[in-house]
Amino acid sequence: xxxxxxxxxxxxxxxxxxxxxxxxxxxxxxxxxxxxxxxxxxxxxxxxxxxxxxxxxxxxxxxxxxxxxxxxxxxxxxxxxxxxxxxxxxxxxxxxxxxxxxxxxxxxxxxxxxxxxxxxxxxxxxxxxxxxxxxxxxxxxxxxxxxxxxxxxxxxxxxxxxxxxxxxxxxxxxxxxx
Numbered sequence: 001x002x003x004x005x006x007x008x009x010x011x012x013x014x015x016x017x018x019x020x021x022x023x024x025x026x027x028x029x030x031x032x033x034x035x036x037x038x039x040x041x042x043x044x045x046x047x048x049x050x051x052x053x054x055x056x057x058x059x060x061x062x063x064x065x066x067x068x069x070x071x072x073x074x075x076x077x078x079x080x081x082x083x084x085x086x087x088x089x090x091x092x093x094x095x096x097x098x099x100x101x102x103x104x105x106x107x108x109x110x111x112x113x114x115x116x117x118x119x120x121x122x123x124x125x126x127x128x129x130x131x132x133x134x135x136x137x138x139x140x141x142x143x144x145x146x147x148x149x150x151x152x153x154x155x156x157x158x159x160x161x162x163x164x165x166x167x168x169x170x171x172x173x174x175x176x177x178x
Contacts, residue, residue: 050090
């Protein structure tokens with residue numbers, strides 16, 4: 001039986017789609033949520049505005065403000081993942097290792113808002129590292145390569161009928177009289 005590229009690409013496309021169905025669904029779903037993170041407060045808490053533009057509180061006062069939010073679970077700097085200073089908003093965002101975010105006015109030191117932040121969780125799910133590093137490398141990476149193959153086979157299967165139609169419409173080459 002001769003090799004038929006159309007049949008081969010159709011089967012490769014079908015089986016590739018089955019193999020990547022679950023990881024691709026997770027990547028697409030989390031990707032949509034990450035794209036809308038600033039519009040959906042469930043993903044990322046909205047940024048509040050502080051009273052001024054010049055920081056006047058000390059780092060100790062920022063730590064004390066973060067400690068005052070029991071849900072954040074902060075007892076020392078070791079419980080804090082990062083501190084994001086936003087001068088134009090007049091706040092400091094304290095992102096805790098517990099995934100809580102505490103927004104502190106950097107002029108008064110008062111807590112403006114505290115909320116659970118799901119953005120990092122969604123990023124970990126999006127890239128597969130939430131499960132394990134090996135899942136990211138041996139499931140999500142191959143799935144991404146297969147998706148590239150799906151794109152290529154899909155383009156081939158899309159263009160093939162157009163090329164056949166175009167060839168049929170082309171006039172035959174002129175024949176020379178003998």
